[in-house]
Amino acid sequence: MPKQTFFNLPEHKRNTLIEAAGKEFSRVPLAEASISNIIKEAHIPRGSFYQYFENKEDLYLYLLKEEAKGRNSLFISMLKKHNGDIILAMTAVYRDFLEKMPDDQERDFFKNALLNVTHKLENVFMTIFEGNNSESMNQISQLINTEKLNIKDDKEIHHIIQIITAVAFRNFVEKFSKELSDETAIEHFVIEMNLLKQGLYKRE
Amino acid sequence: MPKQTFFNLPEHKRNTLIEAAGKEFSRVPLAEASISNIIKEAHIPRGSFYQYFENKEDLYLYLLKEEAKGRNSLFISMLKKHNGDIILAMTAVYRDFLEKMPDDQERDFFKNALLNVTHKLENVFMTIFEGNNSESMNQISQLINTEKLNIKDDKEIHHIIQIITAVAFRNFVEKFSKELSDETAIEHFVIEMNLLKQGLYKRE
DNA sequence: TTGACAAGTGACACGATGTCATTTAATATA
DNA sequence: TATATTAAATGACATCGTGTCACTTGTCAA
Numbered sequence: 001m002p003k004q005t006f007f008n009l010p011e012h013k014r015n016t017l018i019e020a021a022g023k024e025f026s027r028v029p030l031a032e033a034s035i036s037n038i039i040k041e042a043h044i045p046r047g048s049f050y051q052y053f054e055n056k057e058d059l060y061l062y063l064l065k066e067e068a069k070g071r072n073s074l075f076i077s078m079l080k081k082h083n084g085d086i087i088l089a090m091t092a093v094y095r096d097f098l099e100k101m102p103d104d105q106e107r108d109f110f111k112n113a114l115l116n117v118t119h120k121l122e123n124v125f126m127t128i129f130e131g132n133n134s135e136s137m138n139q140i141s142q143l144i145n146t147e148k149l150n151i152k153d154d155k156e157i158h159h160i161i162q163i164i165t166a167v168a169f170r171n172f173v174e175k176f177s178k179e180l181s182d183e184t185a186i187e188h189f190v191i192e193m194n195l196l197k198q199g200l201y202k203r204e
Numbered sequence: 205m206p207k208q209t210f211f212n213l214p215e216h217k218r219n220t221l222i223e224a225a226g227k228e229f230s231r232v233p234l235a236e237a238s239i240s241n242i243i244k245e246a247h248i249p250r251g252s253f254y255q256y257f258e259n260k261e262d263l264y265l266y267l268l269k270e271e272a273k274g275r276n277s278l279f280i281s282m283l284k285k286h287n288g289d290i291i292l293a294m295t296a297v298y299r300d301f302l303e304k305m306p307d308d309q310e311r312d313f314f315k316n317a318l319l320n321v322t323h324k325l326e327n328v329f330m331t332i333f334e335g336n337n338s339e340s341m342n343q344i345s346q347l348i349n350t351e352k353l354n355i356k357d358d359k360e361i362h363h364i365i366q367i368i369t370a371v372a373f374r375n376f377v378e379k380f381s382k383e384l385s386d387e388t389a390i391e392h393f394v395i396e397m398n399l400l401k402q403g404l405y406k407r408e
Numbered sequence: 409t410t411g412a413c414a415a416g417t418g419a420c421a422c423g424a425t426g427t428c429a430t431t432t433a434a435t436a437t438a
Numbered sequence: 439t440a441t442a443t444t445a446a447a448t449g450a451c452a453t454c455g456t457g458t459c460a461c462t463t464g465t466c467a468a
Contacts, residue, residue, distance in 0.1 A: 005415065031235050036455060045417045050457065167371065196400070209446065240424060251448050254426065 002062050006052035017042045017052070021059055026108040029116035030060050064113060071097065091186075098175065098182040167196065206266050210256035221246045221256070225263050230312040233320035234264050268317060275301065295390075302379065302386040371400065 006014065020042035024033050035056055039049050053059045071093060078089035101107050180188070210218065224246035228237050239260055243253050257263045275297060282293035305311050384392070 008415090034455065035457095046419095046456090047417045047458085048415085051415065051417095055457085212446090238424065239426095249448050250425090250450095251427085252446085255446065255448095259426085 002053050002058060003051065009052070013044075017044065018063065021063060022105060022109060025060060025063065025112060026105040029112040030057065031116070033060070063109075067110075095186055098186065206257050206262060207255065213256070217248075221248065222267065225267060226309060226313060229264060229267065229316060230309040233316040234261065235320070237264070267313075271314075299390055302390065 009017075017038070020038045023041060024038045027033070027037075033056060035046075035049055038059075039046055053062075074096060075089055075093050078092040079085075082088040082092070101110075213221075221242070224242045227245060228242045231237070231241075237260060239250075239253055242263075243250055257266075278300060279293055279297050282296040283289075286292040286296070305314075
């Protein structure tokens with residue numbers, strides 16, 4: 001969390017800083033972002049930065065949290081609208097998230113957050129189950145007992161594997177990593193959510 | 205991927221390097237790890253490091269992938285053993301992963317990978333759905349229409365929320381972040397997998 | 409007006425990264 | 439074997455970024 005001194009700052013100064021940070025964190029992911037760039041852009045001295053924040057990450061997480069705040073109230077209102085149906089509410093938030101992306105900077109900000117922090121690592125762990133090569137993946141597909149699965153065709157096996165390792169969060173990541181169109185992203189999301197609803201296995 | 209020169213290295217030199225890297229990446233997460241420490245430990249000159257790898261991350265991902273390789277064959281053999289039942293196979297791999305952790309260094313290596321890269325970010329995105337404070341969480345719990353859900357008690361609402369945002373991967377992260385015992389971690393995993401199997405919603 | 413405390417400032421020490429000119433080893437060629 | 443050619447090894451160095459600290463400036467109460 002930023003220090004109190006940051007919140008004591010006059011609004012315009014706070015905003016300038018936030019704007020400069022947003023710019024830098026849209027340009028590159030956290031690891032490559034530099035405090036020097038931010039303070040240069042915002043015209044504040046180096047020492048002041050450390051008066052306001054512990055470090056780079058402190059500022060970064062603050063920005064992310066600010067972004068998340070608004071979504072939470074949307075989620076709650078969607079829950080009300082859909083009579084407590086979590087999946088409908090979540091789908092509405094997801095759709096809103098994709099459609100209401102204000103500008104490219106905002107988009108890059110999220111992209112940097114989601115990809116660089118999660119994607120490479122998740123890819124590696126995925127190989128545990130999917131293997132490195134397509135042969136290994138094929139072998140696994142063959143091995144899966146599709147009779148027990150509640151699936152219409154082989155393509156959905158892939159969806160099921162995805163769902164098992166993640167679901168909603170994974171969909172965000174995928175949207176940005178594969179540069180899916182909003183429509184495709186939402187379509188995938190809905191398919192996976194329906195699978196979750198109905199259960200991955202056929203009823204006994 | 206490491207460069208060819210790395211693979212041309214005599215085995216003992218390669219192993220020394222890998223060991224030194226393992227030590228460093230167990231000590232601290234990727235962002236704080238230093239090449240200087242690794243080459244000092246492995247007694248190789250700085251220039252050589254860049255003869256073998258593009259950068260820190262290149263080496264890091266190589267190590268992670270090596271770790272993942274072995275798990276993939278286990279997953280395949282478990283699929284065979286359980287007649288293609290993915291969830292049984294996955295649960296077996298998860299259990300094996302936790303129980304066969306060779307030493308503390310290995311454990312810290314994974315912990316650094318899973319936590320520092322995913323945890324903080326996931327926490328932030330979680331607030332979209334769970335909110336910051338317990339009031340917000342309570343409000344949401346109240347709003348959820350439990351009649352439609354295939355749950356035995358209110359406690360499982362939380363599990364369902366978790367499952368919706370992730371599942372297996374999330375379980376790894378949670379295991380390390382909350383320092384769960386192996387038994388508790390596996391217990392959680394199994395509960396969530398069963399929910400997935402049966403579907404999150406009651407049958408119409 | 410003065411004293412005390414909070415905030416602002418920027419030079420600097422420290423450390424890390426990636427490069428590059430140069431040396432050394434390995435391999436092919438005649 | 440001698441020589442040419444290519445690959446690998448090396449470590450000094452330029453560059454950049456972080457976090458600190460002694461010092462200055464501002465604020466506000468007594």
